[in-house]
Amino acid sequence: MATTRQTKAARSNVRKAQAGARAKKSISKMPAKTRTALGKQGAAVAQRKRTGGSSPKTRAELYELAKRRDLPGRSKMGRDELARKLGEK
Numbered sequence: 001m002a003t004t005r006q007t008k009a010a011r012s013n014v015r016k017a018q019a020g021a022r023a024k025k026s027i028s029k030m031p032a033k034t035r036t037a038l039g040k041q042g043a044a045v046a047q048r049k050r051t052g053g054s055s056p057k058t059r060a061e062l063y064e065l066a067k068r069r070d071l072p073g074r075s076k077m078g079r080d081e082l083a084r085k086l087g088e089k
Contacts, residue, residue, distance in 0.1 A: 041080070062086060 002010070021027060027035060057065075059079035065086055066074035074082065 057083075 027038075030038075059082065062079060062082040063074060066077070066082055069086070071082075071085055074085075077085065
């Protein structure tokens with residue numbers, strides 16, 4: 001459980017990041033393909049939270065599965081790519 005001080009610091013960091021993103025308009029300057037991918041990823045996370053499905057796993061869990069199956073290039077893969085290669089999605 002996070003302490004009050006840690007929670008306060010985390011909220012402050014989020015506010016700073018949001019302010020920086022608004023100032024730089026970093027999302028609007030990204031390529032359309034990247035923005036679409038970010039939107040889909042966010043929607044998938046929200047869906048997992050709503051349904052509470054057990055099938056989608058964290059990157060660490062997927063990495064352990066990939067390690068057991070000796071999947072090449074696993075250390076450089078993100079969560080989605082690991083899931084695709086392992087056939088989890």
